[in-house]
Amino acid sequence: MHGIALTPGSNLWFTILPKDTWLFGLRRPGIEPSTPCAPEPRLLHTEAKSGFEGSAGCVSRGCSTRWQRGEEVRDENSLKEKSKGKTRVGDSELLTMGDLQSHRKMFNLIKNTFPEIMVNSEEHDNVVDKAATWSQDIPADIYKIPAGKDVPAESITVWIDPLDATQEYTENLVKYVTTMVCVAVDGKPVIGVIHQPFTGFTAWAFVGVGSNMRPRSSYSVSPPKVIVSRSHSGKVKSFVHDAFGNSTTIVEAGGAGYKVLSLLEMPADTIDQADVYIHIRFIKKWDICAGAALLNHMGGHMTTLKGEDIDYSGTPINKGGLVVSVGVDHKAMLERLPNWDPEKH
Structure with a gap:
């Protein structure tokens, strides 16, 4: 097994795919792939890829199914911008259709599949996405990730930011825009993914296991930038x-x-x-x-x-x-x- 197993009961577990993908797994009766797979532990994964193209799937011996979702943020040309309220210092908090569409895909996919887990998203919406479709695709690099450990499902908190830098998004300053997912165990961040939808780049880390990122070779402190x-x-x-x-x-x-x-x-x-x-x-x-x-x-x-x-x-x-x-x-x-x-x- 790879990642962090959650016990008891559902034996849910999380890990990261090295390119563009946050992956988490599930072993639970009644959750079956839409394509034939051997009866081994299966993975279910979400992916933020090339402009909020997401995926979710299950894997058994390399057999996978994938849910493709549209490029909700990058292609949401009609922003339908509005204010969702004020911050404590009086700034307006903006909400666009890009925020909502991204939230609906990210939140519903995770929460509907893993109801045991606390999922916190910046946005709130009652729309349930039932239009997920499945296909086979999973990178082979997943098998390089070492085995994880068992943790209780109630110790998991997932944090989702469906569209970070909404203000800049409305101003077409898209270089600042990211989507983010984080898995915390007992309040400590364990998995983090930061995706740049307008460049297609994804940064990820699984604490103590692996990452595609590293610090720069030098930093200034006198003074720092x-x-x-x-x-x-x-x-x-x-x-x-x-x-x-x-x-x-x-x-x-x-x-x-x-x-x-x-x-x-x-x-x-x-x-x-x-x-x-x-x-x-x-x-x-x-x-x-x-x-x-x-x-x-x-x-x-x-x-x-x-x-x-x-x-x-x-x-x-x-x-x-x-x-x-x-x-x-x-x-x-x-x-x-x-x-x-x-x-x-």
Whole structure:
């Protein structure tokens, strides 16, 4: 077996496919593939591929079925943009048809198949997608992933961000847009996937097992180049300059997934590079869990401004802000930060 087995009863388990795919498996009576497969343990997987083309399937001895879903986000030319409410500081939270269509596919596929598991998505919708179709396809690289361990199903929390950087999406700044899925066990990120639909690139990590990503060869700390949110950069700029000096270069960018990727070695020079990612306001866990898994696998860190680890279970809100780094002395970075309480700003 590969991945993390969930017991008792359903014996559900998770793992990652090396290219474009988040994979998870299931052994449970009554769940059968639509094509003949030998009676071995089967896999069920979802895939975020080339512009939100998703898949789900089952595998037995290499036999697989795959659910193909349309390119909901990339091809949703009619945005039908609206506000879904205000943030605690009064910013409008936008919702587009791209958000909803991506959510419907990602959430329904996982939740309908694995009702035992807690699935948290940024979006909320009552539409049930029953139009899934199946075909055979699974990369052979899955068999390179080592065996996992048994964990109870109730210890699993899945976090989904169907469309990160919605504001930028509405402005056609699509380089910032990602979709993300994260699997947390007992509140700790174990699997993370960050997909860029408009480039087709997918970053993934299975903590302690494998990843297609790695840190860059060098980082600057005197001063670091700091990446922050472009949507509310005013106060964070002052915060960063107080911490690292007025000569510090600040990169404004959209999307938490994009900002995490900016700290890593990317296959092409299509993304900003930064040394540290800082966020001084509240942030939702579906925005950051996948990135935390990638960083944890590489020995990096994603903590609150006070250096506390973030629990990826329970409430979706992280109230402590963020300091994100890899390849540098994270504790030394934290010690340079001014006092700041996100709950008071």
